[in-house]
Amino acid sequence: MARAIKKNTDRKPAPIRRKTLPEEIADHLRQMIIDGVLKEGDRIVETELCETLNVSRTPMREAIKTLSHEGLIKHQPNRGARVASITPLEMSQLFEVISSLEQLATELTVRTSKPIDIKRLRVLQDRMAAHHKAGERKDYFALNHQIHLRIVSMSKNPILIETHGTLMSRARHFRYWALADEDRWVEAMAEHEVIMTAIEAGDAPRAGQLMKAHVLRTGEVVGLSIKAATNAPE
Amino acid sequence: MARAIKKNTDRKPAPIRRKTLPEEIADHLRQMIIDGVLKEGDRIVETELCETLNVSRTPMREAIKTLSHEGLIKHQPNRGARVASITPLEMSQLFEVISSLEQLATELTVRTSKPIDIKRLRVLQDRMAAHHKAGERKDYFALNHQIHLRIVSMSKNPILIETHGTLMSRARHFRYWALADEDRWVEAMAEHEVIMTAIEAGDAPRAGQLMKAHVLRTGEVVGLSIKAATNAPE
DNA sequence: ATATTGTATTATGTATACAATTTAATCCTA
């Protein structure tokens, strides 16, 4: 009996340490928002969600507070929380900030990365290009997202990485809409290729500038998509 | 009577709405950290603080979670929270991100502000210069802080403003240290003057670049100060 | 019929009680 407990410390540092309950709930809520189970503007009633996920109000409230800090839901004192709705303007403002962060990330990445890591980035880029050529939107999107994240993480600045992650989560599923337009997709792919070339050339300022412009443009397109969808609902 | 209600929208929206308890506690904790009542690395025991502030654990835990999201304290599951300690490296990484945000803010401010608001900024700048000339460190610092905040808020991008605020709070009292060195103070003052000139000239890219460099430099200096203080404690 | 006030219901905010986990202290055993 006692031995079994001791094993705990013998093996790995923290293998059995699963996420905390509030974190798991927060993840679940995020997914519900991304999946559209909770649509924007929807009222969030604590007790309802508690029954659904079979937890008590205390950890649920913590999770709600987390999402609130992340900007995914808006919380009014004594008046409950709602899934945050986002206007085209807010979306473009959001991407304005993200573009600036990615510009910095790109510059840092170019200046500090080892050649081998740049090569790994190129592999992703080529795979993305293949998906584009094959017209595989979903796979392209996944790779695209992965590349952006990779570049940010290659900056090796934890605060930058974290801040970027938080802001990106606000864009949620809307990012998909950036590729709604075929022309924009072609354009975005071309931009990525130019960015990658600049990175490989070690031209940090240029790579940064290009990345900023690319993300900024993405934000505009997403904003327009939202506006179009809002004015002419499905 | 109905008119009276209508007036509501004419004047102010919600003037009487006071802060919530968790928010007040969070403010209090932040101040305790800034004031050094809670020093970095200090263990945070919920029940102790609850007695001190005379509140129950529930709102206290919410406040702690808020500070944790802001990065002012670090929270380990089941193991409690500690006031976050910050290394020189982290401080410079922090300012690296802040510098990027302020670069963006400055560009936006230059491009979107009305002349009258630029003039108001100049007033602050001149007052700061006066304090510098008079050797009034504390007043200079207050004005300096105010100018940076003003420029960020003049960007009119709420997400940028909020993100910047959160990151700045992590720098807390350490920012004071940026002026520990007399030479740096003179240097910083000169940088501010050049930045202001670029803003007035409407040169957004240049103003942005200068601001970025200025903040970046500040971060380095603060980092060095921390390092010096750490190696040779008072 | 409309508007206003009072009441009931519902949901959120706070406090407390209980459970689980970590940290320490104590008591063995080699």
Added chain:
DNA sequence: TAGGATTAAATTGTATACATAATACAATAT
């Protein structure tokens, strides 16, 4: 006496009960 396990204390995590504020509804008056 040192090492280690076991137990005790303290602290965090979770659930629930209570308090308070907001909303919905109904009744009354204008």
